[in-house]
Amino acid sequence: METVLQTVFAGTDVAYLINDRLIVLTTPEVLGKVSPAVAQQQPAVSGKVTDESGQPLPGVTVVIKGTTQGTVTDADGEYSISSLPDDATLRFSFVGMRTQEVVIGNQTSINITMAPDAIGLDEVVVTALGITRDKKSLGYSVGTVGGEELNVTPQVGVLNSMQGKIAGVQIAQTYGVRGSSVNMVIRGASSLNSDNQPLFVVDGVPINNTSDNLFNEADLGNAVSDLNTDDIETISVLKGPSAAALYGSRAGNGVVLITTKSGTGKQKGIGVSFNTSVIADVPYKNLPVQNEFASGQDGAFVFENDAYEFWGPKLDNGFMAAQRYEDSPSELVSHENNINRQKDFYQNGWTQSNNLAITGNYEKANFRVSLGNYDNTGIMPNIDLKKNNIGINGTMRLTDKLNVTLMTTVNESKSDNRPNVSDSFLTPTRAILTIGPQVDMAPYKNPETWWMEGQTGVVQRRWKQRWNNPYLMQEYATTAFNRTHVLNKVQMDWEFINDLLFTAKYLRSYSVQKATNQRPWDTNKQPYGNFDIKNSSFREQNWEGRFSYEKMILNDLDLSANLGGNLRYNYSDNIYNATTNLVIPGLYNVQNCGPGSVTYTNSWSEKKINSLFGQIS
Incomplete structure (x- = not known):
């Protein structure tokens, strides 16, 4: 040689x-x-x-x-x-x-x-039911994005991090507020009657996700936003009907397969990683408003009629008029604290996230345990959002032919107050924008003068009858929620014959949410305030068994076949109580209501689906 x-x-x-x-x-x-x-x-x-x-x-x-x-x-x-x-x-x-x-x-x-190397892995993608396939062998389109790409710039949720990274996928925040629901559409809307959302599957566990999660004019965020981006290894988007066929009719709008990290691909032994980030949201542009003329119409001073009286008499020009809470007419003048009322009302928002992960990679086992924390304060007063995440994922190789995988993820999202996203008079954005330029903002900013003297909690100070003080409403008119979402997976892979693998899975997704909304006495159109409370839960369980066969027949020809069955069970319930007549001001519960003023609603649903599936290529 x-x-x-x-x-x-x-x-x-x-x-x-x-x-x-x-x-x-x-x-x-x-x-x-x-x-x-x-x-x-x-x-x-x-x-x-x-x-x-x-x-x-x-x-x-x-x-x-x-x-x-x-x-x-x-x-x-x-x-x-x-x-x-x-x-x-x-x-x-x-x-x-x-x-x-x-x-x-x-x-x-x-x-x-x-x-x-990641470049080599790009040719292998996760497809339906968690089956890995060579990308070039697929007869349909699959878009993929790696976990490292998602975390280049920290975002509030998984879908926010995916924006612009996969062709044919449209992602938009529903109301433009941090933590609000995120809408995802694959290859355009396919229905006028549904929300066109794809099916989201995390490590084989389907999750219940909707395009929005509104409660009394506040968006509480959807389920996929609760996931910790730092825990994600890869995301595969199955775009065609044939790609999602194994998931049935609920995958008609496509499937998003999310695979979480499990300790593989790391060096042998124990590893520890920690990362933290801080993001500032700085309001930089306000809507232009005029501050030269008082409230009114056609040059006349009016402040009790329609909401949009902006063109009254010229300020600082000797015009005398009786204003609210004044016994005699006074000159209409401009106020420095009113000219910059938008800038003074909004504040810098801050977001801090921390992630700690411990990984282990050994000959017989691999695992990853992670803790995540997210804390946000909004650009409006008294707005917040907090998230806590716990992830456990690992595989034990009992023999050369038998593996057992366990996965548990606990995601908690909560807030003491979420912003109102409507355009009603309850919206603080509208209130701060439409206030008359002649109004002195000092008593409306000071908590000690929010309420009329001797009527704390009963009558609020307002510059006109159909207006709510945005500072007071941000403190007392709140929409709070607490949501916990738990995902579980137990999986066994047994290659009992060469090239023939049997996989058994138990998959469980459970979420529970409590939401409350309260408004004080003397709120516009709700003179005695209100209190709403809603408790809801959703549970899905899947028992699945599958035989998989893969064989290389020739150098450029291989056979892949899957045959299995699935038992699926869904259960959901909702309990809603509301009252618009609080007997005691400032006491927010259903018991504190006037006779006949409580609305009760209760509903539940149950579904069972048994299915068989097969695939050969």
Whole structure:
């Protein structure tokens, strides 16, 4: 063999190295040239290079960083390199694997485990039922995005992080407020009667998600927004009907498959990661308003009629008029605290998120445990949103043929007050915008003068009858909620015959939400206030069994087949109580209501679906 190689490469710049049955072509410099930096020598270093499954990797290039001196691993993945300079660093590289660098120090033996490179993984995607397939073998379109891309810029939710990253997918925040519901449409709307939302599946567990989650003119955010972006490994978007066929009719608008991190792909042993981020929301542009003329119409001073009287007499021009709470007429003048009323009302919003993860990767098991925390204060007073996430995901390899996977995710979202997103008179944005330019804002900003003297909690101070003080309403007219969403998966994979795999799964999604809305006495159109409370829950359970067969028939031809069944159970209930007649001001519960003023609503639903499915390609 060596004679043949000498003849073939005679007169060329190609050199070769023979290691057992492995022939490596390289340059003469890599084989024999020693850099001037290697004047001071250390003992040789040897070791073995393997992949994540422990199999040896032949042909891995091992060079001394900054020089052309190096070698390659033999058929058993072993290498040995000598003539080492002081403070040398070894660089390990191989096609399809992440390049690694190791400082030698005093070590004489260095073993390396190489992980697949993300570029190589892009060709393999997760499809329906969690089945991994070669992307080029699919007959439909699948869009993918990795977890690292999602976390380049911290966002409030998963879908916000996906904007602009997958072709044919439209993502929009429903009301433009941090934490509000996010709407996702794949390849355009397909129905005028539904919300056109795809089916979201997290590690095989379907979750109940809607385009919005409104409660008394406040958006509480949808279920997919509760997920922790830092826990996500990959997202696959199945775009065509054939791609989502295995999920049935509820996948008619497409499927979004979310795979969470589980400790694989990391170096052997225990790993700890922590990241934190702080985001500032700074209002930078307000709506233009005039501050030269008082409230009125056609130059006349009017402040009790329609909401939009902006063109009255000129301010600071000697015009006298009787204003609210004044016994005698006074001059209509401008106020410095009114000119910048929008800027004074809004504030800087702050968002802080923290994520801690502990991973473990061993020969017989891998796991990941994570904690996430999200804390947001809004750009309006007394607006907040908090999230807490706990994730546990791991696999135990009981034998070479039997694996068991456990996954539990707990997501909690809560708020003491979510912003009103309507355009009614209850909206503080409308109230602060439409206040008359002649009004002194001082008593409306000061909590001690929000209520009329001697009537605290009963009669609010207002510049006109059909107007609510936005500062008071932000404090007392609140919409709060607390939602907990739990996902569970138990999965067994058993290859009882070569190339034939049996998978059994138990999947559970459970969510419970409590929402309350309260408004004080003397609220516009609600003189005795109101209190609403709604408790709702949703539960889905799936028992699934599947046989999978994969066989390479020829070099360019392989057979893949799946046959299985699913038992699905859904249950939901809602209890809603409301009153618009509080007997005692400031006491918000259903018992504090006038006779006959309470509305009761109760509903529940139950569904069972048994199905068989199959696929061959």
